[in-house]
Amino acid sequence: xxxxxxxxxxxxxxxxxxxxxxxxxxxxxxxxxxxxxxxxxxxxxxxxxxxxxxxxxxxxxxxxxxxxxxxxxxxxxxxxxxxxxxxxxxxxxxxxxxxxxxxxxxxxxxxxxxxxxxxxxxxxxxxxxxxxxxxxxxxxxxxxxxxxxxxxxxxxxxxxxxxxxxxxxxxxxxxxxxxxxxxxxxxxxxxxxxxxxxxxxxxxxxxxxxxxxxxxxxxxxxxxxxxxxxxxxxxxxxxxxxxxxxxxxxxxxxxxxxxxxxxxxxxxxxxxxxxxxxxxxxxxxxxxxxxxxxxxxxxxxxxxxxxxxxxxxxxxxxxxxxxxxxxxxxxxxxxxxxxxxxxxxxxxxxxxxxxxxxxxxxxxxxxxxxxxxxxxx
Amino acid sequence: xxxxxxxxxxxxxxxxxxxxxxxxxxxxxxxxxxxxxxxxxxxxxxxxxxxxxxxxxxxxxxxxxxxxxxxxxxxxxxxxxxxxxxxxxxxxxxxxxxxxxxxxxxxxxxxxxxxxxxxxxxxxxxxxxxxxxxxxxxxxxxxxxxxxxxxxxxxxxxxxxxxxxxxxxxxxxxxxxxxxxxxxxxxxxxxxxxxxxxxxxxxxxxxxxxxxxxxxxxxxxxxxxxxxxxxxxxxxxxxxxxxxxxxxxxx
Numbered sequence: 001x002x003x004x005x006x007x008x009x010x011x012x013x014x015x016x017x018x019x020x021x022x023x024x025x026x027x028x029x030x031x032x033x034x035x036x037x038x039x040x041x042x043x044x045x046x047x048x049x050x051x052x053x054x055x056x057x058x059x060x061x062x063x064x065x066x067x068x069x070x071x072x073x074x075x076x077x078x079x080x081x082x083x084x085x086x087x088x089x090x091x092x093x094x095x096x097x098x099x100x101x102x103x104x105x106x107x108x109x110x111x112x113x114x115x116x117x118x119x120x121x122x123x124x125x126x127x128x129x130x131x132x133x134x135x136x137x138x139x140x141x142x143x144x145x146x147x148x149x150x151x152x153x154x155x156x157x158x159x160x161x162x163x164x165x166x167x168x169x170x171x172x173x174x175x176x177x178x179x180x181x182x183x184x185x186x187x188x189x190x191x192x193x194x195x196x197x198x199x200x201x202x203x204x205x206x207x208x209x210x211x212x213x214x215x216x217x218x219x220x221x222x223x224x225x226x227x228x229x230x231x232x233x234x235x236x237x238x239x240x241x242x243x244x245x246x247x248x249x250x251x252x253x254x255x256x257x258x259x260x261x262x263x264x265x266x267x268x269x270x271x272x273x274x275x276x277x278x279x280x281x282x283x284x285x286x287x288x289x290x291x292x293x294x295x296x297x298x299x300x301x302x303x304x305x306x307x308x309x310x311x312x313x314x315x316x317x318x319x320x321x322x323x324x325x326x327x328x329x330x331x332x333x334x335x336x337x338x339x340x341x342x343x344x345x346x347x348x349x350x351x352x353x354x355x356x357x358x359x360x361x362x363x364x365x366x367x368x369x370x371x372x373x374x375x376x377x
Numbered sequence: 378x379x380x381x382x383x384x385x386x387x388x389x390x391x392x393x394x395x396x397x398x399x400x401x402x403x404x405x406x407x408x409x410x411x412x413x414x415x416x417x418x419x420x421x422x423x424x425x426x427x428x429x430x431x432x433x434x435x436x437x438x439x440x441x442x443x444x445x446x447x448x449x450x451x452x453x454x455x456x457x458x459x460x461x462x463x464x465x466x467x468x469x470x471x472x473x474x475x476x477x478x479x480x481x482x483x484x485x486x487x488x489x490x491x492x493x494x495x496x497x498x499x500x501x502x503x504x505x506x507x508x509x510x511x512x513x514x515x516x517x518x519x520x521x522x523x524x525x526x527x528x529x530x531x532x533x534x535x536x537x538x539x540x541x542x543x544x545x546x547x548x549x550x551x552x553x554x555x556x557x558x559x560x561x562x563x564x565x566x567x568x569x570x571x572x573x574x575x576x577x578x579x580x581x582x583x584x585x586x587x588x589x590x591x592x593x594x595x596x597x598x599x600x601x602x603x604x605x606x607x608x609x610x611x612x613x614x615x616x617x618x619x620x621x622x623x624x625x626x627x628x
Contacts, residue, residue: 001493004482011481288477291438292538293466294494295459373433375477376550 001294005302008282009309015278016310019271023314023352024321026267030260030348031322035340037256043337044247045240046178047112047186051092051121054209055218057239058089058225061232065243067182069094071203079228080208085221089210090120093194099162099169099185101150109146109164109185113194113204120209123188128156129173134190141173146185148333162187165197179337181247260348267352271314272359275307279363283370290372299367307360315349384447385546385578386412386435391444393430404430406601407444412546412578412594417569419589419609420582422598428582431598432548435580436469437461449545466494470539472568474551476531478523478538484510484530485519488537495542502541509537513567529560536568547572549581553588565591 009016042049047066048057058080060070072091080089093113100106114121114134122131127144134141140162142150150162156174163169169189180186195204210233212218218235225233234242279286286299326340393405404427412418420428433439435446437453446453448468453461470491478487488506493499507519513533523531532552539547552568553561565588572579581592589595592609 003499004479004486004490004493007481007486008479011479284475284477285479288471288473288479289490289494290462291436291465291471292491292494293462293469295462298494371438373429373436373438375473376429376433 001289001298001302002305004289005306006309008285009278009306012278012281015274019274019278019310020314020317022267022270022274023311023356024318026263026271026352027315027318027348028321028325029263029267030352031319031340031345032325033256033259033263034344034348035322035326035338037253037260038341038344039338040181040252041244041248042339043179043181045243046180046337048236048240048243050123050177051209051236052124053120053122054090054211055236056086056210056212056222056225056233057236058208058210058231058233059239061230063232064246066094066239069206071201072205072208073203074205076231077205077208079231080210080225080233083221083224083228085213085216085224087211087213087216088118088120089208090115090118091191091205092121092207092209093191093198093204094206095194095198096184097164097197099150099164099187101162102160103151105150105152107146107149107185109162109187110180110182111140111164111194111197112186112188113191113198114188115209116190116192120211123175123177125176127174127176129158131173131175131188133172134188134193136172137190138167138169138193139172140169140187140189140193141175142171143175143177143180143186144333144336145179145183146187147171147174149185165199167196169193179334183334264348264351264355268355268359271310271352271356272362275310275356275359276363276366278306279303279366283366284375286367287370287372287375290370291375296368300364303360303364303367307356307363311349311353311356315352319345319349383413384411385414385416385449386410386580387445387447388431388435389445391431391434391446392442393427393434393439394442404601405434405441405444408598408601408603410596410603412580414545414578415573415575417573417579417581417591417593417609419592419595420580420598421584421586421589421595424584426598427601428598429550432550432580432582435546436471436548437465466491467542468545470542470544470547472532472535472539472547472549472552474554476523476528476535476555478531478534480523483520483522484515484526484534484537487523487534488541490538491542491544506537506541509541510534513537513571527560528556529564532556532560532564533567536564536571540572545577547577547579549579549583551583551585552581553583553585558587561585561588 060072063070077089077091095111097109097111099109119132131141133139158172160171161168212221222233225231323340326338329335329338388408388410391405391408394401394403396402408431422428434441485503485507488510489502492502510519515533518530553564569591590610595607595609596603597605
């Protein structure tokens with residue numbers, strides 16, 4: 001009988017198509033908005049996660065995210081290095097400044113000063129050039145979005161320069177780091193070069209990057225550092241989570257959730273109503289099926305299968321469109337970090353299925369209540 | 378006198394009302410009706426006399442207010458609902474005035490519905506239905522959809538659907554009402570030849586006096602009663618009734 005149900009559904013092409021389109025659009029809208037939200041939140045932690053050689057971040061106690069900079073005294077670095085279980089610790093300097101390209105383009109930039117000796121925190125992946133070329137004085141590597149801002153439309157090429165506070169910084173490579181939440185160009189340079197731009201500031205350490213010794217428990221090491229006083233140590237994932245929570249708690253997710261909810265309600269309403277209409281318009285054939293001995297269980301399975309086909313096809317189309325749109329958007333340098341996690345893809349489909357399930361249940365109740373004898377009238 | 382074994386349908390004192398108090402409408406007022414195995418029984422009467430309600434009750438689609446219905450010795454009212462549905466699936470076939478074919482299915486697939494409902498595999502069910510359609514003269518139309526068939530052809534598909542699972546009782550509701558005279562005659566001819574069987578009874582509800590000559594028995598209803606039962610003038614003698622043809626218990 002399930003096959004009969006599928007044939008009935010297929011035969012009503014207009015409603016079948018309308019339901020699939022409604023599900024597809026709802027799934028696309030929800031996945032697209034959820035992906036943007038997830039990407040935005042992950043971008044707030046992108047610079048933390050990009051550092052892969054260290055597994056611990058040490059900051060001033062009240063720092064919540066990467067964009068909050070509170071300079072630390074150099075003595076703090078020595079204190080961290082003195083903690084048992086620390087393999088190494090290195091300073092990272094973060095400065096915001098105004099940069100100007102050779103063509104005269106002005107942009108606020110984020111300068112990351114990497115420890116000259118260890119190069120801890122250096123980007124692991126490069127589009128062009130070598131990351132360790134920043135050992136040379138007054139050189140830097142730039143991220144793809146920054147390159148686009150300073151040199152729009154031009155291919156990646158080393159040798160260009162960006163002028164900051166009357167000093168010329170030569171670009172020796174383009175990194176492949178995740179796009180930053182601020183959208184500002186990210187320039188990685190040596191700490192000694194960056195310090196030259198940090199005018200008026202006495203302390204040249206924004207964060208301390210550390211690595212726990214092999215076999216060490218990073219959680220326990222963090223606790224040891226925290227007990228020193230005046231320092232706050234977190235694992236990379238803890239710091240990333242804190243950063244995402246910090247931005248996430250400022251109301252932006254709520255705006256996205258409104259759109260996602262609208263997508264869910266509109267998609268489920270259109271799908272549910274069309275499905276209910278489909279069932280009501282087929283009341284007579286369904287009554288006939290009841291008369292010839294089709295059980296409520298068989299009809300229930302039939303309805304469930306019809307609903308499942310609509311949801312699966314619509315979800316596949318919607319997810320496909322969302323993934324395709326995501327891939328197109330990712331080609332933009334500033335939006336290169338956009339991604340569609342499978343959890344979101346699955347979650348949105350499940351959410352829509354759950355709400356549409358109410359309409360399926362209503363349809364089943366309608367079918368159960370159909371008077372089979374009506375077929376004689 | 379007819380032996381109980383020869384009785385297919387036995388309705389005794391069937392009463393049915395809808396609504397209560399001032400809105401109460403008495404549709405059936407104590408109907409006694411018998412159909413024997415192998416018999417083609419016509420139920421005739423004016424609109425609103427209760428014919429459709431009576432066949433709905435016989436088919437187990439509606440409850441009686443009082444009275445008993447027995448089909449081949451089984452009391453439908455005493456069966457739990459699921460069992461009644463299964464009984465209907467196995468032992469009853471239906472032909473409707475409006476054919477009620479599923480537009481999404483071919484003729485053979487439509488005719489196979491009772492088998493599919495019974496869990497027979499699709500290929501086997503459709504093959505069996507196609508064989509039956511062939512016997513009913515629709516061998517070339519098994520793959521056609523209802524919209525590609527004439528009214529008479531659609532009714533023959535409906536007839537195949539009623540017969541395909543070899544039920545013991547076939548209930549036809551105005552099977553010729555939507556057809557012209559010649560097509561109606563042809564459908565009735567087919568019904569009389571294909572449906573009548575020693576262990577099967579056929580009830581035909583109709584207004585169409587032009588086909589009365591197919592009946593073995595004609596039960597006339599009026600105002601919720603069976604007022605008169607008379608032997609039909611079946612043009613082709615029904616071999617399944619034998620000598621009892623003129624001794625109908627309801628007469």
